[in-house]
Amino acid sequence: MKLDPNNILKVHALTKSVQLEDKTLELLQPLELTINAGETLAIVGSSGSGKTTLLSLLAGLDLPTTGEVYLKNHALHQFNEEQRSQVRANHVGFIFQQFLLINSLTALENVMLPAELANISDARQRGKELLAQVGLSERADHYPSQLSGGEQQRVAIARAFIAEPDILFADEPTGNLDNKTGKHIANLLFELNQKKGTTLVLVTHDQKLASRCERQVEMDSGVLTEKTVPHQLNECASTVNKVG
Amino acid sequence: MSANFLDKRAMNKSNLWIKQSLRLLHHEFRRGELTIICLAIVLAVATVFSLSGFSGKIKQALLTNSSSYIAADRVLRTSRIAAPEIIEKSQQYTLKMAEKVETESMVFAGENMLLSELSVISDLYPLRGELKVIKMAEQQVPTVEHAPKSGSVWVEPSVLSRLDIDIGDQVEIGVTSFVIAGIITDIPDRSYRAFIAGPTIILNIADLEKTQLVQPGSRLTYKYLFAGNIDAIKSFEEWIKPKLNDTQSFYDAKQAQSRLSNTLTTAEKFLSLASMLGIVLAAVAVAVASRRYGQRHQPMVAVFKALGASLPHIRKLYYLHWSLLSLISISIGLIVGYCLLLLGTSAMDHYLSLENTSLGYKPLSISVVTGLLCAIAFAIQPIKRLINTSPLSVIRGFSTETLPRFGLHQLPPILALFALLMIFSQDLTMSLSLLIGGMLVSAVLLAFGQGLMSAGRTVGSQAGKSWHLALANLKRRASENSVQLVSFTIAIKLLLLITVMKHSIISEWQQQFPENTPNHYVMNIAEHQLSAIDSFVNANNIQSQGFYQVFRGRLSAVNGESLLNTEMSDEASVEKTQSDKQDKTKTTEKENTPRQGMGRELGLTWGDEIPYQNKLLEGQWWQPEDQQGQVSIESAIAERLSIVLGDELTFDLGGQVFTVPVTSIREVNWQSRQLNFIMVFNKSVLENFPATYISAWMVPEQTKDHLAHFLREFPTITMMDFGAILKQLYQVIEQVSIAIELILILVVLAGSLVLIAQVQASMEERERELAILRTLGAKGSLLRNSVLFEFVALGAIAGLMASFAMEIAVYFLQTQVFDMSASFHFSYWLLGIGVGASFVGIVGLFSCWRLLQLSSVTLIRRTM
Numbered sequence A: 001m002k003l004d005p006n007n008i009l010k011v012h013a014l015t016k017s018v019q020l021e022d023k024t025l026e027l028l029q030p031l032e033l034t035i036n037a038g039e040t041l042a043i044v045g046s047s048g049s050g051k052t053t054l055l056s057l058l059a060g061l062d063l064p065t066t067g068e069v070y071l072k073n074h075a076l077h078q079f080n081e082e083q084r085s086q087v088r089a090n091h092v093g094f095i096f097q098q099f100l101l102i103n104s105l106t107a108l109e110n111v112m113l114p115a116e117l118a119n120i121s122d123a124r125q126r127g128k129e130l131l132a133q134v135g136l137s138e139r140a141d142h143y144p145s146q147l148s149g150g151e152q153q154r155v156a157i158a159r160a161f162i163a164e165p166d167i168l169f170a171d172e173p174t175g176n177l178d179n180k181t182g183k184h185i186a187n188l189l190f191e192l193n194q195k196k197g198t199t200l201v202l203v204t205h206d207q208k209l210a211s212r213c214e215r216q217v218e219m220d221s222g223v224l225t226e227k228t229v230p231h232q233l234n235e236c237a238s239t240v241n242k243v244g
Numbered sequence B: 001m002s003a004n005f006l007d008k009r010a011m012n013k014s015n016l017w018i019k020q021s022l023r024l025l026h027h028e029f030r031r032g033e034l035t036i037i038c039l040a041i042v043l044a045v046a047t048v049f050s051l052s053g054f055s056g057k058i059k060q061a062l063l064t065n066s067s068s069y070i071a072a073d074r075v076l077r078t079s080r081i082a083a084p085e086i087i088e089k090s091q092q093y094t095l096k097m098a099e100k101v102e103t104e105s106m107v108f109a110g111e112n113m114l115l116s117e118l119s120v121i122s123d124l125y126p127l128r129g130e131l132k133v134i135k136m137a138e139q140q141v142p143t144v145e146h147a148p149k150s151g152s153v154w155v156e157p158s159v160l161s162r163l164d165i166d167i168g169d170q171v172e173i174g175v176t177s178f179v180i181a182g183i184i185t186d187i188p189d190r191s192y193r194a195f196i197a198g199p200t201i202i203l204n205i206a207d208l209e210k211t212q213l214v215q216p217g218s219r220l221t222y223k224y225l226f227a228g229n230i231d232a233i234k235s236f237e238e239w240i241k242p243k244l245n246d247t248q249s250f251y252d253a254k255q256a257q258s259r260l261s262n263t264l265t266t267a268e269k270f271l272s273l274a275s276m277l278g279i280v281l282a283a284v285a286v287a288v289a290s291r292r293y294g295q296r297h298q299p300m301v302a303v304f305k306a307l308g309a310s311l312p313h314i315r316k317l318y319y320l321h322w323s324l325l326s327l328i329s330i331s332i333g334l335i336v337g338y339c340l341l342l343l344g345t346s347a348m349d350h351y352l353s354l355e356n357t358s359l360g361y362k363p364l365s366i367s368v369v370t371g372l373l374c375a376i377a378f379a380i381q382p383i384k385r386l387i388n389t390s391p392l393s394v395i396r397g398f399s400t401e402t403l404p405r406f407g408l409h410q411l412p413p414i415l416a417l418f419a420l421l422m423i424f425s426q427d428l429t430m431s432l433s434l435l436i437g438g439m440l441v442s443a444v445l446l447a448f449g450q451g452l453m454s455a456g457r458t459v460g461s462q463a464g465k466s467w468h469l470a471l472a473n474l475k476r477r478a479s480e481n482s483v484q485l486v487s488f489t490i491a492i493k494l495l496l497l498i499t500v501m502k503h504s505i506i507s508e509w510q511q512q513f514p515e516n517t518p519n520h521y522v523m524n525i526a527e528h529q530l531s532a533i534d535s536f537v538n539a540n541n542i543q544s545q546g547f548y549q550v551f552r553g554r555l556s557a558v559n560g561e562s563l564l565n566t567e568m569s570d571e572a573s574v575e576k577t578q579s580d581k582q583d584k585t586k587t588t589e590k591e592n593t594p595r596q597g598m599g600r601e602l603g604l605t606w607g608d609e610i611p612y613q614n615k616l617l618e619g620q621w622w623q624p625e626d627q628q629g630q631v632s633i634e635s636a637i638a639e640r641l642s643i644v645l646g647d648e649l650t651f652d653l654g655g656q657v658f659t660v661p662v663t664s665i666r667e668v669n670w671q672s673r674q675l676n677f678i679m680v681f682n683k684s685v686l687e688n689f690p691a692t693y694i695s696a697w698m699v700p701e702q703t704k705d706h707l708a709h710f711l712r713e714f715p716t717i718t719m720m721d722f723g724a725i726l727k728q729l730y731q732v733i734e735q736v737s738i739a740i741e742l743i744l745i746l747v748v749l750a751g752s753l754v755l756i757a758q759v760q761a762s763m764e765e766r767e768r769e770l771a772i773l774r775t776l777g778a779k780g781s782l783l784r785n786s787v788l789f790e791f792v793a794l795g796a797i798a799g800l801m802a803s804f805a806m807e808i809a810v811y812f813l814q815t816q817v818f819d820m821s822a823s824f825h826f827s828y829w830l831l832g833i834g835v836g837a838s839f840v841g842i843v844g845l846f847s848c849w850r851l852l853q854l855s856s857v858t859l860i861r862r863t864m
Helices: A051-058 A082-090 A107-117 A122-133 A148-163 A178-195 A232-243 B001-008 B016-030 B037-069 B084-092 B157-163 B207-213 B230-243 B259-304 B311-348 B361-376 B380-387 B408-425 B428-460 B465-474 B480-514 B528-538 B570-582 B585-592 B635-642 B707-714 B724-761 B765-775 B782-816 B826-853 B856-863
Strands: A007-019 A024-036 A042-043 A066-072 A093-097 A168-171 A200-203 A215-220 A224-228 B076-077 B096-109 B112-121 B131-134 B144-145 B152-153 B169-173 B175-188 B202-205 B221-227 B248-253 B520-525 B548-556 B604-605 B614-621 B629-633 B648-653 B654-668 B680-681 B692-698 B718-721
Touching: A007 A051, A007 A200, A007 B152, A024 A051, A024 A066, A024 A200, A024 B096, A024 B230, A042 A051, A042 B202, A051 A066, A051 A168, A051 A200, A082 A093, A082 B311, A082 B724, A082 B826, A093 A148, A107 A122, A107 A148, A107 B016, A107 B259, A122 A148, A148 A168, A148 B096, A168 B112, A178 A200, B037 B259, B037 B311, B037 B361, B037 B724, B084 B221, B084 B230, B112 B157, B112 B207, B112 B692, B144 B765, B152 B169, B157 B175, B169 B202, B169 B311, B175 B202, B175 B207, B202 B207, B221 B230, B221 B635, B230 B248, B248 B428, B259 B311, B259 B361, B259 B408, B259 B428, B259 B480, B259 B724, B311 B361, B311 B380, B361 B408, B380 B408, B408 B428, B428 B782, B465 B782, B480 B724, B480 B782, B480 B826, B520 B528, B528 B692, B629 B635, B635 B654, B707 B718, B765 B782, B765 B826
Parallel strands: A042 A200, A042 A215, A093 A168, A168 A200, B112 B202, B152 B175, B604 B680, B629 B654
Antiparallel strands: A007 A024, A007 A066, A215 A224, B076 B221, B076 B248, B096 B112, B096 B169, B096 B221, B131 B144, B131 B175, B152 B202, B169 B175, B520 B692, B520 B718, B548 B604, B548 B648, B548 B692, B614 B654, B629 B680, B648 B654
């Protein structure tokens, strides 16, 4: 299948099931989804609805049981682990709920990591710039354990953008943070996203955060439905402006 | 993705993994995350290096030192002149050779005569040690000599007093006269037999023929002394050993000195055992630490993979990381090992000169191999699992599941452990029994530990709150804890084992050579001298073993069958029996040759009671009033001469022949310096024969000066001082005891490391639990106490099981390996439980202290 030039990600008849001892558990019912380049999309839903499963399939971290996933024209469902990791290195960025910084590396080195893996020659320079953009220039040589939760997530955001990915997956990026810090992180994420023009796929159960995205889809017991909330577009943009 | 971006991409990614690997290593070292694993490898390498170097050096030094006691590196003793090919072969190996012929002969000076021991030596004698002679009456310090000039002899002081002559006078030996040219003060390979014929006279081998002492049938012992490069000596030994017949023996200082040799062998076995246990502990520490390493690195691998790092990239990164970590640890281990070795040798220098000993390549090579084996075999599974971490873990969380306890994945560490034990001990039985024993013990402990911990819960439910929580924790983690428990138990067990064995070996040595061990034999005492000598003994604070009547006689026939007589000393006979037992081919040959005899005159005695430290094995001891003649024989000689209870033995005492039945067989402790007799008769057999008396004395250092006066007063008495050889034995015991202490410290370190590594391995899990408990409002003191009690309980259970396992192991070691009598050590059980509880408790609490001090928010932030 050839993707429309505007589409960055396309999913067709995607299912995921796991085999338990005596029965099969359907995590995802057959679903369709297309995401355009530069779009911001929120996947919302309650715990256990299948949001995270969907995210792992979209990002090529896992393989579907049936169905197809195309990311930048790469048929991820046909790829092995190695090929998928190559695609991730070249096109994908991540932000995790648990931050997942590498404890043995400094903040700067954590940020540089994806750039190095993607063969970007000026990784250090870019890392420093990005740390400056998230307001952590002074903490470049600190280890994650010396940073607060909010600071760690800011480092994670810098890391997510350094390789200028085509698509960024954020899994509950403010889930581990208090309200105020969470809001600040969210602002930062949307600001940078807008600046870089990256496609953003945000998984959250936080309706407020989801509403800052152009588009929302909802997962419920493995079934995906599109939510239309056009009025929130303006709010999203205005918040970004405030932060900047 | 912009074209500009693409341009920026470097074409060459080949060295990224190197860069990242080095960066990781640098940071992790700085942050102390690799300390435990690094220490484990360092300790394994340092232990092996220092111990193998140390024991190698001690062995060399002791052998060199003790070589002086046989005046050579090796001696060939034979009753006939050696075949010329033997001499030629020794020359081919560029060995130095000296000859010594020993015989007994009457010597005359005017009207006086004396039975003496003749040592006929060649010019190179002695090859090791020093022969010291005073050549002029007024000379104070003796000079170091080789053989006397042809035509002259050197004599022991009592020859002069008993023949009433002086330096410069003449003695007749055989048909020739010799000038006395000096007084012997020191003979390196002097015989310490209690029953020698008389004082020693040394003459040059060039004069032997002139004396006409060598006649058909004359009893001579030929000794060929060899010395040289250790490898050449060994090759020569390999060449000559198969060519020896029953009348020849080839020995080194160790074989010649059974006491020294026994002490050394026990010490070597102990050092080797202790080192092996040290290695096992260090290996366990590596295994535990690498498991934790694997778990800690999982998030990193998952993030790397999620961010697009390929599997080969991660594999190379970690292989390099691990290799560098191993190399650094091995290098540090070698340095630490070398420092320990220097420390050990400098501590030992006071007792033993180690200067001329070489280290060789063995310590280096086996310690590096140990380090590599530990680093590779014990870490391969955790690292393989780590590298295979799924990138999906970044979303799904990290698995803490452990591998099944029994399976193929355990093969590499087990094989590696076996290889390590084999490399170090070169003893298949010891390695296999340690390995299989260890595996069985671990399996039993695993099951037993789980049971104990579940039982603890029932008891604990009535106890205080912290205890309750602690025991509930133990129960809940019974499965992981039982693995932890096995490590604790093994560590404590090995520590107890080494302590108990050290104690029992050293006390056994001390028992063998108590403070009052005799250091002099006094011989040729006439009956009329007894009371005067007794008062000398009492006046000079000498501890005497009492006086034994001694008769010189020969065993000539068994059940009427004459014996083939080959010269041999008492101890040599006993040793020969033992070595023949191991050499079955010789036994078969022996069956076809005539019955072997003792080959020389024996010191015979009579007694109403069984001699001190002898044990009756067969038959019965006689009543003092028994009139019928009887003899009791030493068990090893009985076996060697195939004599059984009821056999009729014929003896020849100065031409008078009599036959008596064997009515008992005794075990004699040859290790002691007591007066030991092979044949003991009842009084009725010997009462009519002329006898002299013999005694063994412990002469205190301060009264030694009085002995010269004593000898002048009783010139006919022969006295033999073997204080020097006893002193050397004490020194060896002392040295080896120090070596054992040093090893004990290393083993304790290794054991502690296992405990720390194991506690650290459970840290993440504990962190999560503490966070939950804190959130639920648990007080700091409750948490602290519950952590402390949990570890204390774990340590106490481990201590109890360790004591039990130690007892079994000690029993096996004492009876099977060290040839000692078994003993039980209940006091060590308390020590085991106490040490287990306090050590594990303290280490556990300290390791968790940092966690316990963290605020709830931090804990939650770190773990959620």
